[in-house]
Amino acid sequence: MEKQKKKKKIVGLQKRKAKAGYAFISPFIVGFLVFMVKPLWQSFHMSFCSVELGAGNFKETWTHLENYIYAFRVDPDFTRLLVEELSRMVVYSLAIIVFSFFVALILNQKFKGRALVRAIFFLPVILSSGVILGLESNNQLMATLAQTIEQSTQGVSVTAALENILRTAGIGVRAYEKVFEVIDNIYDVAISSGIQIIIFLSGLQSISASMYEAADIEGCTKWESLWKITFPMISSLFLVNWLYTVVDFCMRSDNGVIEKIQKVMIEQMQYGSASAMSWIYFIVVLAFVGITSLVISKGVYYYD
Amino acid sequence: MTDIALKQNITAKEKGKKHTKDHSERDFWERNRLSGGYLLKKRIMDVGVSIVRFILLFGMCFMILQPILNKISVSFMTEQDLYNPIVIAIPEHFTTANYQLAANLMNYSQSLINSLIISLSIAVLQIAVCTLVGYGFARFEFPLKKMWFAFVILVILIPPQTIASSLHLHFRFFDILGIFQMLLGGTLNLRGSVVPYYLMSAGCMGLKNGLYIFMIRQFFRGLPVDLEEAAYVDGCGMLKTFVRIMLPQAKPPITSCFLFAFVWQWTDGFYSRMFLGNTKLVSTSLSRIIDSLGAYIQRINGVKTTVSVAYSNCILATGTLMIIMPLIILYLFAQRAFVESIANTGIKM
Numbered sequence: 001m002e003k004q005k006k007k008k009k010i011v012g013l014q015k016r017k018a019k020a021g022y023a024f025i026s027p028f029i030v031g032f033l034v035f036m037v038k039p040l041w042q043s044f045h046m047s048f049c050s051v052e053l054g055a056g057n058f059k060e061t062w063t064h065l066e067n068y069i070y071a072f073r074v075d076p077d078f079t080r081l082l083v084e085e086l087s088r089m090v091v092y093s094l095a096i097i098v099f100s101f102f103v104a105l106i107l108n109q110k111f112k113g114r115a116l117v118r119a120i121f122f123l124p125v126i127l128s129s130g131v132i133l134g135l136e137s138n139n140q141l142m143a144t145l146a147q148t149i150e151q152s153t154q155g156v157s158v159t160a161a162l163e164n165i166l167r168t169a170g171i172g173v174r175a176y177e178k179v180f181e182v183i184d185n186i187y188d189v190a191i192s193s194g195i196q197i198i199i200f201l202s203g204l205q206s207i208s209a210s211m212y213e214a215a216d217i218e219g220c221t222k223w224e225s226l227w228k229i230t231f232p233m234i235s236s237l238f239l240v241n242w243l244y245t246v247v248d249f250c251m252r253s254d255n256g257v258i259e260k261i262q263k264v265m266i267e268q269m270q271y272g273s274a275s276a277m278s279w280i281y282f283i284v285v286l287a288f289v290g291i292t293s294l295v296i297s298k299g300v301y302y303y304d
Numbered sequence: 305m306t307d308i309a310l311k312q313n314i315t316a317k318e319k320g321k322k323h324t325k326d327h328s329e330r331d332f333w334e335r336n337r338l339s340g341g342y343l344l345k346k347r348i349m350d351v352g353v354s355i356v357r358f359i360l361l362f363g364m365c366f367m368i369l370q371p372i373l374n375k376i377s378v379s380f381m382t383e384q385d386l387y388n389p390i391v392i393a394i395p396e397h398f399t400t401a402n403y404q405l406a407a408n409l410m411n412y413s414q415s416l417i418n419s420l421i422i423s424l425s426i427a428v429l430q431i432a433v434c435t436l437v438g439y440g441f442a443r444f445e446f447p448l449k450k451m452w453f454a455f456v457i458l459v460i461l462i463p464p465q466t467i468a469s470s471l472h473l474h475f476r477f478f479d480i481l482g483i484f485q486m487l488l489g490g491t492l493n494l495r496g497s498v499v500p501y502y503l504m505s506a507g508c509m510g511l512k513n514g515l516y517i518f519m520i521r522q523f524f525r526g527l528p529v530d531l532e533e534a535a536y537v538d539g540c541g542m543l544k545t546f547v548r549i550m551l552p553q554a555k556p557p558i559t560s561c562f563l564f565a566f567v568w569q570w571t572d573g574f575y576s577r578m579f580l581g582n583t584k585l586v587s588t589s590l591s592r593i594i595d596s597l598g599a600y601i602q603r604i605n606g607v608k609t610t611v612s613v614a615y616s617n618c619i620l621a622t623g624t625l626m627i628i629m630p631l632i633i634l635y636l637f638a639q640r641a642f643v644e645s646i647a648n649t650g651i652k653m
Binding site for chain 1: 354357358360361364365367368369372433436437439440441443444445446447449452455456459460461462463464465466467468470471472473474503504506507508509517542543546567568571572573587588590591624627628631632635639642643
């Protein structure tokens with residue numbers, strides 16, 4: 001009898017907790033249903049329709065896959081932009097991960113002015129967001145300045161000389177070209193890796209020093225301990241950073257596909273095909289994120 | 305007497321220090337000799353590494369700071385200086401006219417106040433709601449929790465552009481279950497007003513809100529459960545426990561999420577253009593500054609003239625500087641708060 005009572009009480013507490021939990025997340029549920037599910041469904045529906053804005057209302061006529069066919073086969077830019085942006089995303093995300101890992105390794109060492117350097121590396125997170133980023137990327141003054149510098153200092157550039165040497169070797173020219181492209185745009189890589197650096201840095205600081213000490217005593221070199229200790233210990237952060245980087249890259253307002261969708265929607269007022277394009281983009285990105293994170297999470301090592 | 309004793313004591317100490325320094329210096333070479341040159345090699349290696357590190361870091365810091373420095377120097381130049389190949393960093397004809405013109409074109413004081421009000425209120429609203437939701441996800445067990453959390457992740461992943469077009473229409477013909485249709489005989493046109501964005505923020509659907517929920521949840525999950533249990537045992541209610549006990553501990557992530565919300569809202573162009581089109585904000589007026597410069601010059605000259613690329617970029621640089629100046633000041637004061645809570649984010653996925 002007493003036992004039963006006790007059990008009932010626990011159930012009551014759990015129920016109360018569940019209710020409180022729902023109460024806490026209720027703003028999200030309401031917001032999600034009203035401002036996400038409904039528009040999402042509507043835009044999904046619209047992607048199969050041609051939408052016409054009229055006075056006081058809008059008209060949707062069902063056109064089956066017309067918009068999708070239009071996006072893939074009629075529109076001159078969309079498929080090209082999609083492929084270009086995806087390949088750019090892969091290259092840049094890899095570059096950002098490598099760069100931020102490298103910088104975090106450097107910043108994890110002890111030296112004077114570390115706080116200042118860290119502050120500078122984090123500055124772009126704040127300064128190059130939103131509209132400023134878009135303005136920065138088509139700054140013509142800087143572009144012409146760079147051009148004149150390039151012209152006036154011909155042959156001095158180390159990277160160009162290296163590029164020439166490697167190109168004459170003739171092996172893997174296309175791979176080199178990607179690398180050179182990234183190096184030429186190292187500024188873009190640097191300004192979009194602030195958060196990743198901080199995440200890696202916090203991971204590096206959570207590794208206990210005794211591990212390195214033990215490895216050192218056993219005769220492990222720094223290089224070996226980097227791969228045998230540091231790398232496995234923060235491998236879960238690679239997953240986090242990869243996800244963050246990819247998502248951040250896809251959402252940036254200067255992304256080609258996003259710009260295209262905006263243009264189709266606002267300037268050409270074709271709500272239907274804009275929805276179809278954004279759905280294609282969303283599904284492609286989702287698939288990419290899902291597949292890559294599955295692959296990476298296979299290699300992640302959890303210490304505890 | 306005591307003074308003299310103290311002095312003597314100090315000098316003795318200094319002597320001792322000097323002595324030990326000398327000793328260590330001599331000791332170093334002796335130890336080096338004993339170790340067969342290993343110590344010297346190691347010392348050289350250390351110095352070399354720090355030099356290489358300095359060069360690398362200096363280069364990268366310069367690369368990040370250079371555009372800002374460049375903007376600062378350009379913003380003080382006259383148009384004449386922009387074409388002068390000798391002038392690179394320090395303007396020959398120092399002027400603040402660019403700032404006046406940019407402030408004029410952007411309607412600076414008005415849009416600054418607008419931006420300040422909107423960014424602050426939106427950030428407060430978003431973070432208040434996100435904290436509640438994050439706490440709910442971190443501490444309570446309820447049915448379908450996994451599913452709802454998956455939806456949070458989905459919100460992070462969905463590009464806002466996907467739903468932009470339908471949100472456009474949603475707010476153009478706004479209605480809740482046909483109530484307005486009944487009362488007013490028509491739907492409400494909420495486009496161009498600020499109401500929709502506040503509504504969305506209250507429902508956690510604003511700019512990057514999924515990320516804030518995620519970060520706050522990560523923090524709360526890291527706190528020990530004992531505190532709350534003790535509060536429950538003492539008869540404290542759930543809400544009271546949250547406000548009195550958990551909130552004071554969660555100051556660091558909340559401040560940093562707040563700062564992010566403020567900054568990102570400040571520079572955001574997408575949501576601002578979509579929902580706050582009629583309100584003058586610094587971000588939207590900055591993105592229009594080149595057009596307004598063209599219009600302004602046309603108005604002065606009376607004939608249609610094209611503005612030179614260099615000059616319009618100079619004005620753009622000035623405008624950008626004026627907009628990021630408040631953010632830089634904020635960053636200088638709250639630098640630690642910005643960095644700290646991100647550090648907690650990724651540890652336990």
